[in-house]
Amino acid sequence: xxxxxxxxxxxxxxxxxxxxxxxxxxxxxxxxxxxxxxxxxxxxxxxxxxxxxxxxxxxxxxxxxxxxxxxxxxxxxxxxxxxxxxxxxxxxxxxxxxxxxxxxxxxxxxxxxx
Amino acid sequence: xxxxxxxxxxxxxxxxxxxxxxxxxxxxxxxxxxxxxxxxxxxxxxxxxxxxxxxxxxxxxxxxxxxxxxxxxxxxxxxxxxxxxxxxxxxxxxxxxxxxxxxxxxxxxxxxxx
Numbered sequence: 001x002x003x004x005x006x007x008x009x010x011x012x013x014x015x016x017x018x019x020x021x022x023x024x025x026x027x028x029x030x031x032x033x034x035x036x037x038x039x040x041x042x043x044x045x046x047x048x049x050x051x052x053x054x055x056x057x058x059x060x061x062x063x064x065x066x067x068x069x070x071x072x073x074x075x076x077x078x079x080x081x082x083x084x085x086x087x088x089x090x091x092x093x094x095x096x097x098x099x100x101x102x103x104x105x106x107x108x109x110x111x112x113x114x
Numbered sequence: 115x116x117x118x119x120x121x122x123x124x125x126x127x128x129x130x131x132x133x134x135x136x137x138x139x140x141x142x143x144x145x146x147x148x149x150x151x152x153x154x155x156x157x158x159x160x161x162x163x164x165x166x167x168x169x170x171x172x173x174x175x176x177x178x179x180x181x182x183x184x185x186x187x188x189x190x191x192x193x194x195x196x197x198x199x200x201x202x203x204x205x206x207x208x209x210x211x212x213x214x215x216x217x218x219x220x221x222x223x224x225x226x227x228x
Contacts, residue, residue, distance in 0.1 A: 102162075
């Protein structure tokens with residue numbers, strides 16, 4: 001069956017450390033993968049997109065990797081800050097042909113402690 | 115300001131009473147989509163629209179209807195709401211039908227069906 005999985009357990013880290021979040025998928029062949037941030041009671045906000053032919057993408061303190069062999073994406077926040085505390089969602093197109101059907105993982109909650 | 119708006123933000127209703135949640139975007143986006151978010155189940159796509167008069171089912175379309183008569187509006191209709199449709203609903207839009215662009219989410223509508 002098709003699955004997209006993120007660690008359901010909250011990730012607690014100390015301020016200044018690097019947070020690494022994982023997104024694994026099964027039986028999908030996405031052309032790209034997206035990462036969003038969601039604060040409680042608010043809509044998700046887009047952070048980064050990485051295409052299947054890209055190994056790594058960076059934006060300020062954020063870095064995303066995409067390994068189509070392992071069927072995994074890693075999301076890193078370096079020099080984390082308490083303001084980075086939120087839930088992070090990964091999402092992919094359910095088919096590589098851009099059908100418009102987007103599948104989200106359940107999200108991982110990150111808590112950065114001062 | 116570029117944004118996706120939803121109305122109402124909060125709604126409590128009774129089983130069987132038809133309701134409509136409106137969604138509007140002012141960014142001239144082609145793609146629009148509805149999601150529901152439930153604890154433990156994450157964000158699930160209900161319906162999406164690639165352009166005016168073009169709509170398609172997401173993962174959980176049962177009990178919902180949509181229409182896309184104008185580019186900017188994408189209302190979600192619950193003809194006969196039931197308690198299992200109690201959820202947090204998000205509308206989203208994207209610049210093109212190619213999902214390699216980010217989605218912009220609305221603020222959410224919290225619906226309770228008693």
